[in-house]
Amino acid sequence: MLYANIIVDISHEKLDKSFQYIIPAGMEEKIRAGVMVKIPFGRGNREITGYVIEVTEVPQFDVSKMKHIIGIVDKSIPIESRLINLAWYIKENYGSTMNQALKTVIPVKVQTKSIEKKTVILNIDREKCSEYVQRFEKKHAVARLRCLKELLEHERLPYNVITEKLNISSKTIKDMEELGIIKVISEKVYRNPIKNKEQRKYEIILNRYQKKIVEQIRNSKKTVHLIHGITGSGKTEVYMELIDGVLKEGKEAIVLIPEIALTYQTVIRFYSRFGDKVAIVNSKLSKGEKYDQFELAKKGRVKIMIGPRSAIFTPFTNLGLIIIDEEHEGTYKSENVPKYHAREVAVYRAMENQGKVVLGSATPSVDSYYRAKKGEYALYEMTERAKAAKLPKVYVEDLREELKRGNKTMFSDRLNELIKDRLKRREQIMLFINRRGYAGFVSCRSCGYVMKCPHCDVGLTLHNNDTLVCHYCNYTVSTPKVCPECGSKYIAAFGTGTQKVEEAVKKMYPEARVLRMDMDTTMAKDGHEKILSSFADGEADILVGTQMIVKGHDFSNVTLVGVIAADMSLYASDYRAAERTFQLLTQAAGRAGRGEREGEVVIQTYNPDNFAIEAAAKQDYKEFYEREILYRKLMEYPPCYSMTALLITSKDEKLLQKGSNMIKASTEEYLGANRERTDDIRLIGPAKANISRINDVYRMVYYIKSEEYGKLVEIKNHLEKVFKDNELFKNITLQFDFNPMGGI
Ligand code: ADP
Ligand code: ZN
Ligand code: ZN
Numbered sequence: 001m002l003y004a005n006i007i008v009d010i011s012h013e014k015l016d017k018s019f020q021y022i023i024p025a026g027m028e029e030k031i032r033a034g035v036m037v038k039i040p041f042g043r044g045n046r047e048i049t050g051y052v053i054e055v056t057e058v059p060q061f062d063v064s065k066m067k068h069i070i071g072i073v074d075k076s077i078p079i080e081s082r083l084i085n086l087a088w089y090i091k092e093n094y095g096s097t098m099n100q101a102l103k104t105v106i107p108v109k110v111q112t113k114s115i116e117k118k119t120v121i122l123n124i125d126r127e128k129c130s131e132y133v134q135r136f137e138k139k140h141a142v143a144r145l146r147c148l149k150e151l152l153e154h155e156r157l158p159y160n161v162i163t164e165k166l167n168i169s170s171k172t173i174k175d176m177e178e179l180g181i182i183k184v185i186s187e188k189v190y191r192n193p194i195k196n197k198e199q200r201k202y203e204i205i206l207n208r209y210q211k212k213i214v215e216q217i218r219n220s221k222k223t224v225h226l227i228h229g230i231t232g233s234g235k236t237e238v239y240m241e242l243i244d245g246v247l248k249e250g251k252e253a254i255v256l257i258p259e260i261a262l263t264y265q266t267v268i269r270f271y272s273r274f275g276d277k278v279a280i281v282n283s284k285l286s287k288g289e290k291y292d293q294f295e296l297a298k299k300g301r302v303k304i305m306i307g308p309r310s311a312i313f314t315p316f317t318n319l320g321l322i323i324i325d326e327e328h329e330g331t332y333k334s335e336n337v338p339k340y341h342a343r344e345v346a347v348y349r350a351m352e353n354q355g356k357v358v359l360g361s362a363t364p365s366v367d368s369y370y371r372a373k374k375g376e377y378a379l380y381e382m383t384e385r386a387k388a389a390k391l392p393k394v395y396v397e398d399l400r401e402e403l404k405r406g407n408k409t410m411f412s413d414r415l416n417e418l419i420k421d422r423l424k425r426r427e428q429i430m431l432f433i434n435r436r437g438y439a440g441f442v443s444c445r446s447c448g449y450v451m452k453c454p455h456c457d458v459g460l461t462l463h464n465n466d467t468l469v470c471h472y473c474n475y476t477v478s479t480p481k482v483c484p485e486c487g488s489k490y491i492a493a494f495g496t497g498t499q500k501v502e503e504a505v506k507k508m509y510p511e512a513r514v515l516r517m518d519m520d521t522t523m524a525k526d527g528h529e530k531i532l533s534s535f536a537d538g539e540a541d542i543l544v545g546t547q548m549i550v551k552g553h554d555f556s557n558v559t560l561v562g563v564i565a566a567d568m569s570l571y572a573s574d575y576r577a578a579e580r581t582f583q584l585l586t587q588a589a590g591r592a593g594r595g596e597r598e599g600e601v602v603i604q605t606y607n608p609d610n611f612a613i614e615a616a617a618k619q620d621y622k623e624f625y626e627r628e629i630l631y632r633k634l635m636e637y638p639p640c641y642s643m644t645a646l647l648i649t650s651k652d653e654k655l656l657q658k659g660s661n662m663i664k665a666s667t668e669e670y671l672g673a674n675r676e677r678t679d680d681i682r683l684i685g686p687a688k689a690n691i692s693r694i695n696d697v698y699r700m701v702y703y704i705k706s707e708e709y710g711k712l713v714e715i716k717n718h719l720e721k722v723f724k725d726n727e728l729f730k731n732i733t734l735q736f737d738f739n740p741m742g743g744i
Pocket of ligand 3: 453454455456470471472473474475695
């Protein structure tokens, strides 16, 4: 016998509660996750509708007490149903529970925060009214009388005015409603996080390259289209033209933009063309606000949703187009379970709706470019800037040579010269540090001791020169004066952080006004935006920052970009390190010379011969790609191979070891039983994860690779079952990460 787990009326019910029903004989074929069914509910067996979220052979409770599904609701497929199917796809392909997948896909209504406006209106004519007035007077029903008289005068009043100002209880209102005298109507008030919107006349006329791409995409039978176009080549204009076409067909569009690039500048471009058809979500919205935006989309009151990764789940009913700008960005992959990739989800949604996906980037991900080369995606190239701005001139400076010449500063002679020149000419400079954090680890120069977090297997990093912080658990201590190991005074931070660069800049160029942008300075709300706009307004000469500064704003007065140490991201221990380095450097370089004056870029490095750095200096994506894809093929890495990383964690180190070995044994057993189809499978590990402990939880990692993604899904399903069925795993967690973006 088969059983269906069903949730009723999704937007009101808590998602983690499902009800189990028997699937009647003969209906097994038709009832799957996502199907809308009629079920008897509650004591009175009232017939209601619900969505099947899972079909199982395992009953959750006494089958003799379980009710039967009445039947399938057949009408047009409601959006919830499609989203449940999507949740199912995500659960299946990335590994998670159905509940985790549902919560990812369907925004949960937050009861407390939803705003409703209730109004009370008079529901009877004047003649009837005077009858009631007499009756209430006789009965001395003063509250009712007061309410009625006010309504006679105003006809409609806000609910809260009646309760608060007229002092009438909600019970009285209810009684009067039951008598048919009044009616209470409630309207939802939608919160809109965007202020100052105005639609302006649209004036840009697409150039012939843009027009051609728009036409080709419109006429193509392919689902996915990749636009490889340098920064400023006019991709955004192409997106907007495509959206315009989709709206005219009565369909909707989703635009994904990395959170960091979702600036006022970008948003306003969409507003000035599409006005209030546009809605925005971002991670700063409250849950209630996000829910409201999604409701607007569901009701068709907005047609374009712009936002970061999770905007891909906007419940449009007639989705025609999904744009993914900066498609190479790592943030499109979820870092939480289910670890889905928005690009893949976009393709799924587009196929389901017969819509299209348009990916755009100046430095496409190796994955997408590979698919485009294979013909799976259509490929378009935009090689010139839309406004006649010239590409910048790039210099690569070898830091080893600088040191040989006796230059011990952070700035190569070339960069130093150019900075001075720009300061004199009153043009702006961006200095970019190719790493996420601050200064590097703190260690003893005498004995080599590294200050580590006592709860995590990571070094502590220095903040504001006096505290050490763990970026994984926030453990904080003050910086010791002497080495805890050998007592030496020479304990110091290694590496180059934004703070150190800022200090160095201030020392070398005391006349310059300097702004710094990193995690520390952007912590406050809008911190990010404030720094960028003050720089755009010319309030500083030099902006020092991490990769945050290379995205978003267009600074027309920036004519010099310096990359202080280009190599940092090369040392990351994962197969995408070169790709990320190339992308960051190319983007940083693309920041120079966005205005009329030509820009210059200085890339400082210890590895001038590294192919990613060489290709970035030449701004040559194809050269980079050809080299990189050879390496991926040779090493059997994505996109040539599919890969899943299993992160296995536990507080108990011994138990973790045992559990990991068991997972390995169980995988091997599975492969043994399916030998004829598994010779392309590779198993690596289990081994300690890069960070082998976080917050006192131990971490192991295990990799499985295959030529076919589907086989990895099969193995995942097998392992999930083993995991569920075995007592040993009670205190162990298992997470899958398909085609991971970073090291684990
Ligand atoms: P991308 O998205 O590729 O970085 P944009 O679409 O932002 O490029 O275009 C870069 C700049 O050129 C913008 O200021 C944009 O308004 C302008 N632009 C793009 N296409 C045209 C065009 N056909 N005519 C005039 N200006 C254009
Ligand atoms: Zn020491
Ligand atoms: Zn820690």
